Amino acid sequence: MELVQVLHMKEGVGDASYANNSGLQKTVISKAKHVAEKAITNLYCSIMPQCLGIAELGCSSGPNALFVILELVSTAYKACQKLGRQLPEIQVFLNDLPGNDFNTLFKTVTKFQQNLSQEMGNGVGPCYFMGVPGSFYGRLFPNRSLHFVHSSYSVHWLSQVPPGLEDNKGNIFMSSSSPPSALMAYYAQFQKDFSVFLKHRAEEIVEGGRMVITIMGRRSEDPTSKECCYSWELLALALRDMVSEGLIEEEKLDSFNIPQYTPSPTEMKLEIEKDGSFVIDQLEVFEVDWDCYESDGPCNAAKCMRAVAESMFAAHFGSGIIEEVFRRHREIVVDRMSKEKPQYVNLVVSMTRNG
Template sequence: MELVGVLRMNGGLRETSYANNSLVQRKVISMTKPIREEAITELYNSSITSINGGKLCVAELGCSSGPNALFVATEIVKTVEKICRKHGHSLPEFQIQLNDLPGNDFNSIFQSSLPSFEAELLPVLHEVGCPNQYCFVSGVPGSFYSRLFAAKTLHFVHSSYSLMWLSKVPEGLEMNNENIYMSSKSPAQVIKAYYEQFRIDFSTFLRCRSEEVVSGGRMVLTILGRKSEDASSKECCYIWELLALSLQQMVSEGVVEKEKLESFNIPQYTPSAEEVKKEVEKEGSFTISRLESSEIPWASCGPEPNNNDAGDYLTQCMRSVAEPLLVNHFGQHVIDPLFQIYAKILSQRISDEDAKFFNVTVSLTMRSE
C-alpha cells in the first residue's frame, strides 16, 4: 500500500468528515496548552532580538482539515501578543505553514477555517495597532518524514496526533493473521517490526526538522502512545482490536474475504515516553525540556462527558480517521455495515470498561550550533 496517496482523514464537511468528528483531538490539544505556552514564552524571551518586530515562523505538521488545523496557530498569536503587550514590544509578523500529505483537504482549510481564524484574531491585534497583513498562512503538502522547509527558517514546530502514523506498513507482518495491528496475540517479530519502523521514522523526522529549525527553536509534539513498556498492551491496541473484531464478524458473514483481512495492517505505532526519549537522545539534535504523559477516557470523547452517545461519537471519530485506508483495501461497500457493528461493540465496551487513550507530549529545544 502506497500510504502517501491514501493516508488522510475524511475531507469535506459531511457527517463523517474529520472536520465534524475531531473533538477528541481538540480535547488533547487543549490539555497540552500549558506546555505550548511555556515553550513559546521561552522561545520569545531567548530570541527577543530576532523576533521583536521581526518574523515568527510556525509549522503545524499533520494539520489535517477542519477547525483544529489553525487552532494552535490562533493560540500562539494570542500568546505572543500578550508577551509583546507586557514588554511594550512590536508584534512580529507570523508565517503559519500548514503541512499534511498531498491528499489532505487543504481546500476546506482555506475556505472554512481561515476566515474564522482571521475573524477571531483581527479584533485582538487591532487593539495593539497591528496592520491587517500580520499573518501569512500557507499550505505545505508532503511527508514530514522528509524535508519540507528551507534550512533554518522555523522558530516553532507543533504536531498533535500525527507522529504515531508511520511512513509505511512495516515489513514482516505476514504472521499477524486476523489482527490489523499489534495485539497480545501478535508474534514477537510483528511487535519488533512495528517498533523498528517507528524508530526509523521518528529518527528521520527529528533529523529533517533539525535542518529546518533555527538554533534555540522549539518543537512540541503530542503522540498517541501508551504508559506501559509493552507495545502490545491493551491500553494502546484495544481500539484497533475492536475494529479487527468487527471485520472478523464480517468475514464470518461472508461480506469480507478472509484473505483481505489477513493482508490488512494499520500503519501506526503508539510509543511509550521512554521510547520517545530514547530516540530524541540518540538522534541528538534536540534537548528535552519537558516529557509528559496524559490520558483521556473513551467515555469522555463525546461532546458531553460520560454520556450515552460516547460510543457513537467515538465510532464516527474512528471512521473519519480510518475510512480512506479501509476503502482502499476493502472497498466502499463494507464501510457502513462495518461501522454499524463497530458502534455496537464500542458502546458496550465503554459501558463495561474504563478504556482510555494515552498520550505522550514532548517539548524540545534545538541545540545551539
Template sequence: MQRKIISVATSIIEEAVVESLQKNFPESIGIADLGCSSGPNTLMVISEIIDTVYASTNKLGSPFPEFRISLNDLPGNDFNNIFISLREFYKKLKMEKNIGPEGCFISGVPGSFYGRLFPKKSLHFVHSSSSLHWLSQVPPTLDSSFLQPLNKGKIYISKNSMGSIFDAYLLQFKRDFSLFLKSRSEEMVDDGSMVLSFMGRVSADPACEESCMQWELLAQALMSMALEGFVEEEKIDSFNAPYYAPSAMEVTSVIEEEGSFTITRLEAFEIDWDGGAPSNNNVHKNPNTIEKYYISRGQQYSKTIRAVVESLLECHFGTEIMDELFRRYGGLVDDYFLKTRPKSIDLVVSLTKKGLIVEPTM
C-alpha cells in the same frame, strides 16, 4: 477527542513559546503546524501561539513580530477548505489584536513530514498533534505481498502477536521518528522550540489495552464479517495498520540517539475515548424535523474513528462494507464501555533545538 488532545497540551505550548521568545525575539517568526488536517481544530493551535506572542510582546514592551505560518499535511488534505476559513480568521485577528494579513502570512505546505519541507533555519516553532503515531508505511516485514501473513486475524499489535511483529513496528517507528527529528533540526533555528503530541502508552508492553484495544475491536468487527462472508479472511490477514503508539521510554531513546534536540518536558495524559464528552452530546436533532434521536457512546466513538481511518480501510477492503463494519464496531465499543472506562494515552513532548557548540580557539 482531537480538540481535547490539543487542549491538554495548551499550557506546554505556551511555556515553550515564551521560553523561545526569551532566548530570541525575531522580527519575523516562522511557525509550522505539521499534520494540520482540515476542520474546526486546524487553526486552534495557531490562534493560541499568536495569543501567547501577543501577550509576551505587551509584557516586554517589544514590537509585535510578523508571522510566517505554514500549515502542513499530506497532499490529499483539503487545503482549499482551510484557505476559505482564513477570511474569518483574519477578520477576528484584526478585530482583537489589530493584526492584518500583512502581519500574518499563512500558507499550505503539502507533503510528508518524514523528510524536509522547509528551508534551512527558517522555523522558530514547530507543532504537531495527533499525527506522529502514523507511520510512513506498514513495516516491510509485515507486507504479505512477499511473505506469509504473520498477524492472522489481526490488523495491529495484539496479545497474540509474535515478538517479531513487536520488533517490526518498533523498528519502523524508530526510523520514521528519527528522520522526522533530523529533518526538523535542519529547518529550525538554534534554540527553537517544538511541541509534539501523539498517541502512546505508559506501559512497557506494546500490546497493552491502552494502545491496542481500538484496533483489537476493529479486527473483531472485521472477523465477524468474514464469518458471514462479507469480507475475505485473507483480506484481513494481509492488512496491517501503519500506526504505532510508542512508550515514553521509546520516544526518549530516539530523541537522545538522534541528538539534535533537548527534552524540556515529556508528559503522558489520559484521554477518554469519547474525549470526556457529556452523555447528552449523544442526543442529536434531525435536520429535517423537530425529532431527536439517540446515538450510543459506542456509535459516537465509531463515527470518530471512522472519520480518521475510513480512507485507509477503503483502499484495502472497498467502500461497500464500511457502513456495516462501523455499525458492528460501534456495538463492540458499547459492550466495552459497559466493562470499563477506556482511556488512551496522549504523549506530549516539548523539545529545544540544540545550538551549535563552538570550540574555544587556542
C-alpha cells in the same frame, strides 16, 4: 497503493467528516496547550524574531489546526507586548499529506483572523498562511527557516506499514496475539521514522527554536497493552465477524495492518537523546476518555474512528464494505463503553533545537 495517497482524514464537512468528528483531538490539544504556550513564550523571549515562522505538521482539515495556531500566535503576541517589543510578522505553514482536504481548512482562515482580532483587540500584526503538502518524513522547509514546530496526533502515524507482518494474521495492529516478529517490526519502523523526522526538523528549525509534539502513546513498556491497542482491536473484531460470514476474504484481513506506533515515554526519550539534535524541556503523559467531548459518547467515539480510518479501509477492502464495518464497529463500541471507561494515553514532549 502508496500510503501517502490514502492516509488522510475524512474530507468535507458532512456528518462523517473529520471536521465534525475531531472533538477528541481538540480535547487532547487543550490538555497539552500549557506545554506549547510555555515553549513559544520561552522561544520568543530568547530569540525575539521580527518574523516568527510557525509550522503545524499533520494539520488535517478540521478546525483544530487553526485552534492551535490561534493559541500560539496570541501567546507570542502577549509575550511581545509584555517585553514592549514591536509585534512580529507571523508566517504559518500548514502541512499535511497531498490527499488532505486543504480547501475545507483554508475556508476557516477568515474566521481565524476574526477570532485573533477579537482576542487581541488592535494588537494584531500581519499573519500569513501557506499550505505545505508533503510527508513530514521528508524535508518540507528550507534550512533554518522555522522558529516553532507543532504537531498533535500526527507523528504516531508511520511512513509505511512495517515490513515483516506476514504472520500478524487476524490482527490489524499490535495485539496480545501478535507474534514477537510483528512487535519488533513495528518498533523498528517507529525508530527509523522518528529518527528521520528529527533529522529533517533539526535542519529546518533555527538554533534555539522549539518543537512540541503530542502523540498517542502508552505508559506501559508492553506494546500490546490495552491502553494503546484497544481501539484498533474493536475494529478488528468487526472485520473478523465479517470474514466469518463471508463478507470479507480472510486474505484481505490478514494482509491489512495499521501504519501506527504508540511509544512509551522511555522509547520516545531514547530516540530524541540518540539523535542529539534536540534537548527535551518537558515530557508529560496524560489520559483522555474516549467519550471526553460529547454527551453521546459511544457513538461519537465510533464516528471519530471512522473519520480517521475510513480512507485506509476503503483503499484496502473497497468502499462497498465501509457502511457495514463501521456499523458493526459502532455497536461493539457502544456495548464495551456501557461496561467500561476506556481511555487514550497521550505523550506531549517539548524540545529545544541544539546549537
